[in-house]
Amino acid sequence: MKIDIDINTIYEETKLIIQAPEMSDEVTDLLKKLKEDKPTSLSGKKAQKIYVIDLKDIILIYAQNNKVLVSTMDDTYEVKQKLYEVEEIVSGGTFVRISKSAIVNIKGIKNIEVSFNGSLVVKCLNGQEEIISRRFVPAVKSFIGLGGK
Numbered sequence: 001m002k003i004d005i006d007i008n009t010i011y012e013e014t015k016l017i018i019q020a021p022e023m024s025d026e027v028t029d030l031l032k033k034l035k036e037d038k039p040t041s042l043s044g045k046k047a048q049k050i051y052v053i054d055l056k057d058i059i060l061i062y063a064q065n066n067k068v069l070v071s072t073m074d075d076t077y078e079v080k081q082k083l084y085e086v087e088e089i090v091s092g093g094t095f096v097r098i099s100k101s102a103i104v105n106i107k108g109i110k111n112i113e114v115s116f117n118g119s120l121v122v123k124c125l126n127g128q129e130e131i132i133s134r135r136f137v138p139a140v141k142s143f144i145g146l147g148g149k
Helices: 026-036 083-090 133-145
Strands: 041-046 049-054 062-063 069-072 078-080 094-098 104-105 109-114 120-124 129-132
Touching: 062 083, 069 083, 083 094, 083 104, 094 129, 094 133, 129 133
Parallel strands: none
Antiparallel strands: 041 049, 041 078, 062 069, 062 104, 069 078, 094 104, 109 120, 120 129
């Protein structure tokens, strides 16, 4: 697929043109993505106040003590959704499930280390650490471009 972008002040509005020899799966998928109206934020609660959290600021989403928590560089907030509901909201972007109880933003990963027992540990930019469950290792490796095995 070839992408051309022409930005100029002579245009009054944004216009997208898709040129293809035929209606293909690629064109259909592209149209679906363009039509999706995905949220760009979540609301979280901290100290009896509600905050709007931009998805790009989220580093880690995890379940703990029957609560779903969202961590950014500065703070941790409680969200009302279940973990699987938050996963649906953030899917298709830079987030990947790393265990039954955690989802990480790959842009928030400092590094991934192998611990002494052979498990993989995600170290986040905000200092938090989460173990990648064995079941999720192939998907995580594939997601970050290291292959799935």
